[in-house]
Structures are given as structure tokens and as C-alpha cells.
């Protein structure tokens with residue numbers, strides 16, 4: 001593979017302590033990795049040169065929370081919400097019915113379309129959850145499809161109780177922890193549980209995370225999205241990589257996150273699309289909690305593949321500075337996935353990069369709704 005020298009980088013937002021925001025920067029890509037970072041004048045030569053003409057460069061976005069394997073359309077539910085209907089977890093069953101009825105080809109085509117959108121918008125790593133099958137067969141095939149697109153596949157059989165088990169939720173938890181987990185664990189890195197009103201309580205969430213850990217899966221929790229509850233505490237207590245949503249937090253929840261190794265993953269697309277109050281990112285950051293931003297792309301609460309949109313919401317509505325929001329969408333997402341090879345620009349990491357038609361990443365929030373992505377590299381290959 002030829003080495004590539006990127007020059008003319010007006011500002012390199014490296015997300016590292018070593019390089020910080022480097023002005024007049026250059027980067028060398030070799031074998032899919034970053035081989036060298038420095039200022040333009042000191043760059044060694046390479047086989048190919050790309051002049052970025054003063055554009056800023058940042059790491060590819062890391063989307064640590066997305067539900068991409070589904071069928072059907074819930075735009076009518078969105079329209080109803082905009083006229084005052086509340087969001088409930090029950091809407092998930094609409095997508096479950098459509099997903100079960102869809103063939104593998106249709107589901108795969110949907111994931112291909114959404115991941116293409118994500119890559120075009122600068123997301124170079126995406127997590128993909130199951131959770132719209134809720135049978136052994138449909139959860140396993142959802143994950144088999146997800147793994148065609150990502151190494152970060154998450155088993156979310158515990159999204160809601162499957163309709164067949166409406167009168168026996170404990171029986172459904174047994175299925176998730178038993179036969180369903182056995183069929184799904186070979187195709188997943190993570191296990192997730194929706195611990196909230198209308199989904200699973202704290203005890204069920206604990207049991208599911210324990211069973212997942214025994215099967216070798218790391219934990220993630222949909223926590224405290226719809227109301228205050230035990231989700232964040234369970235995530236911290238169980239050593240989950242991430243507690244996601246974190247919309248309704250008590251002081252004890254914030255303290256638990258600050259004391260644990262669990263990342264608070266904020267998903268402002270969901271509050272936008274459910275017309276709900278946003279999580280208080282400022283409070284978490286001030287308490288020293290590691291924070292990630294992710295799209296939560298899903299048909300019910302956040303049908304967006306745009307990390308730039310999430311960054312703009314985080315800055316406008318959640319008290320983040322633009323720098324904090326970009327950090328949360330890059331190295332923050334990498335931390336939520338326990339990855340050190342992505343989310344930063346430093347020698348040795350994957351060459352996942354975005355060049356913006358802008359002098360700094362602040363423009364991602366300053367120019368909302370405008371596509372500023374000039375180029376994207378994934379593993380050193382130009383994909384846009």
C-alpha cells in the first residue's frame with residue numbers, strides 16, 4: 001500500500017494530549033494506520049500527497065450506540081408525537097413485527113444503506129444492536145447481519161419483553177439468558193438491556209448482564225431514558241462499559257458514574273425526536289464523568305445517521321462546548337467501546353480521519369444542518 005502524506009491541514013484536532021490542536025499540520029498514512037503527525041514543514045516524504053488547502057482534520061466519528069437492523073416505518077408515530085402524543089417503549093413492538101416479517105436481504109440492505117449514510121457523514125466506526133427480533137432466530141439473524149458490517153455488534157434481546165411473553169416477563173428473561181444468549185453470543189461483542197419503564201427492571205437487568213458476562217460479552221445499559229430508575233446504578237455496579245441516555249439522573253447516579261469506569265453515553269437525537277428534556281451534559285462533565293455522544297440511530301426515537309447533528313444539539317441544548325462535543329463523538333465513543341485504536345490522531349492508531357470544509361470543528365455546531373464533510377478516510381482508504 002503506498003504511503004500518503006496529507007498536507008495543508010489548517011488545524012488538526014488530534015484529541016490527544018501530545019498534539020492537542022496542531023496548526024499547519026501534516027499526517028502520514030501507512031498500511032491503514034497513522035504513521036506520523038507533525039507540522040507541515042517537518043514532514044517526511046511519502047508516495048502520494050494530498051493538499052487539504054487549509055481545511056481542518058479530526059478523527060472519524062465513533063458511533064457507540066445504533067440500532068440498524070430493522071424493517072418498517074414509524075414516521076406516523078413521529079408525526080403523532082409532534083402533535084402531543086408521548087413516546088412509550090411499546091412502540092418498539094411495531095418494528096419487531098415488521099422485522100420478523102422481513103427477509104434477510106431486506107434487513108441487510110437496510111443496514112447497508114444506513115451505514116453508507118453514516119460513513120458519508122464521517123462516522124468511521126459504528127456499533128450495531130439487535131433488539132427488533134426478540135425470538136432466538138430473529139435475534140441471531142439480526143446479529144449475523146450486523147457482523148457483516150461491524151466488529152461492534154451488541155445483543156439486545158432485552159429491548160422489551162417479546163409479545164409472546166406478555167404474561168410471563170420472567171419467562172422471557174430466562175429465554176434471553178438461556179437459549180437466546182447461547183445462539184447470539186457467538187455473533188456479538190456486547191450485551192445490552194433496556195432498563196426503564198415498560199422494559200426491564202433493575203433485577204432483570206442485573207441477571208441479563210451477569211449471564212452475558214458468563215458468555216464473554218461486555219455490558220451496556222439503556223439507562224434512565226424515560227424516567228429516574230436503577231439503570232445507571234446497575235450499569236456502574238456491574239462494570240458495564242457504558243450507561244446510555246442518562247436523561248434522568250439523581251446526584252447518586254452522577255456520583256456512581258464518576259466513581260466507576262462506565263461511560264455516560266448521551267443520545268440527543270432521542271430527546272429531539274421524542275420532544276423531551278435533554279440530559280445535562282454539563283453536570284456530568286463537571287463531575288468528571290467520561291462522556292460519549294452517539295446517534296442512537298433507530299426508527300422509533302432517533303432516525304438520524306448524522307453525528308454532526310448530535311454535536312450541534314449537544315452544544316445548543318446540553319451545555320457542552322463545541323470542543324467537548326467533538327471529543328465526546330470521537331475519543332469519547334472509542335472509550336465507550338473500550339477501544340484505543342480509534343477516536344484519536346496519533347502514530348499507531350487506525351487512519352480514520354475526516355477533513356471538513358471549515359477552519360475548525362466548531363463549525364459542526366456553528367453551521368447546523370450544513371454538510372461540511374469534505375473527505376473521509378477509513379483504515380487509510382478514502383471513502384468520501
Ligand code: NIG
Pocket residue numbers: 089091092095194222225270296298299300301302
Ligand atoms: O435507544 N430506548 C430504547 N431503545 C431505543 C428506542 C427504540 C424504539 O423506539 O424503536 C432508544 O431510544
Ligand code: FE
Pocket residue numbers: 065067222296298
Ligand atoms: Fe438505543
